Amino acid sequence: MIDLKALRNDPERFKDGCRKKNSDVDIDLLLRLDTQRRDLMSRAETLRGEQKKLAKESGPKIGQLSGRLKSAQGDDRAALEAEISQLKAAPAKLKERIAALEVQLNEVTPQLESILLRVPLPPDPDVPVGASSDDNVELRRWAPEGWDWEKSFEQNRGFKPKTHIELCADLGLADFPRGVKLAGSRSYILTGMGMRLHQAVLRYALDFMVDRNGFTPMSVPVLVREEAMVGTGFFPGGRDQAYHIEETSRGGGADMFLTGTGEVGLMGLHQNEILDEGDLPLRYVTVSTCFRREAGAAGKDTAGLYRIHQFDKVEQVVICRADEQESRDWHQKMLGYVEDFVQSLGLPYRLLQCCTGDLGAKNADMIDIECWMPGRSALRADAPDDSPTAPNTPPAGEFGETHSASRLYDYQCRRLNMRTRPGGAGGKGETVFCHSLNNTVAASPRILIPILEIFQNKDGSVSVPEVLRPYLGGLDRIPPK
RNA sequence: GGAGAGGUGGCAGAGCGGCUGAAUGCGCUGGAUUCGAAAUCCAGUAUGGAGGUUUCCUUCAUCGGGGGUUCGAAUCCCCCCCUCUCCGCCA
Structure with a gap:
């Protein structure tokens, strides 16, 4: 607000x-x-x-x-x-x-x-003005040793890449038909090593933030009251995106909503509190299941693990003093953590400065990280009919959003009535609304797409990124079944 | 799911129709005392809104949330939420 x-x-x-x-x-x-x-x-x-x-x-x-x-x-x-x-x-x-x-x-x-409740937070003056995601601006790229951005996957690696969907089938990592049978479109089942890889990334991401960056790990509810959705700024604007559990119609006292991100739980923690300025910044990380209706995305990314109704995400939030420069500094730091994280996995990526039209009501600034997904362009349903998407044409590859870092200033804390003052609730001096920021650490299984597609080998196997091996009993390679 | 108890300021805890924005204690802040400290004593100490002659003053709202009764509600009535205890069921 x-x-x-x-x-x-x-x-x-x-x-x-x-x-x-x-x-x-x-x-x-x-x-x-x-x-x-x-x-x-x-x-x-x-x-x-x-x-x-x-x-x-x-x-x-x-x-x-x-x-x-x-x-x-x-x-x-x-x-x-x-x-x-x-x-x-x-x-x-x-x-x-x-x-x-x-x-x-x-x-x-x-x-x-x-x-x-609907008035958007004005974007910061240094955010490029634009109408849609088409006007977002690339800030920089990073790729591991041996990856040349000028070349295609095939030129870089010497063989044609498979899409993650093909790899999932060949290696027995996911079962899409049964997922759909159970839960409808955009549903999936991770099987065998697919499930283990998913858990390994999540655990690695959580440990990364706790052990290396000093964040406090938290579990949070994913089933929350409307108040928490409004407070965090997802409602009323994003009402269509959330699953609604109608408990009042069955005699319950309040309807519930499934959260689309751990941000809701982490930010809701200190709702209606006056925090001690000395305790800031608060740095929290959670891993939680996320639910999204994907309303309005019909026909987009319908196949595979990219756009799905249920996934798991490691999310970081920072609640800091109400100071613009401090907010900006934290934004950079939180991006830095994620760049370190993605680099440690060895995934080529770019940083994207989102333009004003792509920001959403609650952000003053938002920077996305997009990982390179060599199999992605083949999956585009909105590709023109004459584009080379025939089954035998190798995909050209495309960036896919894997992370999003937002700077919200006091927009969220004002809604949540989360304030700060020296000495806390019983202290002296003026109360002010805190600032908040959030950023993805890892959303899986989406992050499995670049991992599988980048680390695929000519023989059809997929190498396991080194940092994940300790979480898989030392396994270095997933062979075809 | 059944039965009961309760939610009051930073905390503990009174009040149970007007004198109560709220006793008392603790905590905190300032002052006195002291070489300094402890102890003691004195004073102050909620949040939000609106307005003003804007280091301060006036006024309204807030005693879990909402509605009602009344000239007047923290106090009485109704609905909801939450916490606790016992029983049942259960991962």
Whole structure:
């Protein structure tokens, strides 16, 4: 959520942010509602103040008179009753007027809030302006010794690459038909070494962040309340992407949602807390199953392990002091960890600066890492009909997104009401909303695609990246079955 | 799933229709005392919104959340959430 006061002071900045992010949120309407609401509130508050004063002044008197009324007779009684109803009349009148204002407030406030929740965080000025992912800018590339970006896989390695789907079949790593039988499209079953490789990457990634980079490992719920989805900024915008468990219709107290990333659990941990500034930055890592409906992606990446409804992900988040430079520094560090990680696996990749149109409402800046997937272009369903995608044509290869590093400033912490102050909740000084950042460490099985495709050998086997071998009992090669 | 108890400030814990934004204790901050410290004493110490004559003042809201009763609600009523205890079931 953005700061309503900041919006009031500088609406242009937020309108500009909307334009850059292709958001159609009506800032002018929001401002009008805000003015209306504050006006109604101040009027209601003034009246309530009067009412309180009256209640204090005439209240005890009413009590007294009511007491006397019980034993009063005749004329006395009538006089007392008249006096009481007169005393009651003034506050009752105020109450009516307040109620009328509140009716209006109850109309304006939800409208205002629903718009406010959708106002995107303006992108940072150094983020390139663009309409879609087509306008993203490559920052740099890295490849292991012996990989030449100028050459195709075949020229680099001396044989035609198989796609990860072919490799999964030949090596017995995944069973797609049975996955679909069980759970429908975009479902899969990892089998044998496929499952072990998946677990090895996840465990390696978790250890990498804990042992080498000092992150605290956490388990988090993947089944959460709506509040956590709104707080982390995935709702209302991304409602269609989440699986919805309708518990209220079966008598439960609250509906639940399956999370699409461990970020929800990690960021929700300290919701409504005032953290001690001295405890920051908090650095958390989790491995969790992620669920995504992939609504609107029909027909895209339908085959293989790329775009699936359920996967596992090691995710890192950092919660730091509300300081732009500190946020920027952490963003770079978190990218650095992942570059080290991907390099240790030996996967060629590039860093991609996402343009404003590709950012999403909650990010000020986002940098993706895309790994080279030699078999990927053959899988494109949106390729033109005359493109060389016939079965015998070797795939040209393509980058595929494997990581995404976001810098959110206080957007998320404001929604989560996560603040900081020297000394924590009982400390002194102003409270301020923290800053937060997140980045993938490894999402599997997607990351298995470049691993299998890059490490495939001419004889049809796949070599195991060295860093994963300790997690597979020293195994260095997965042979065809 | 059944039965019961409870959710109050940073923490512990009173209050159970008006004098309570909230006793008391602890903690924390400042001051006094001291060569210094401990102890003691004094004072202060929630969050958010709106407004202003903007190192401060005024005002409104908040005692798990929402709704209601009342001139007036932390206190009474209803719904929900959460925690704990016992029983049942269970990985």
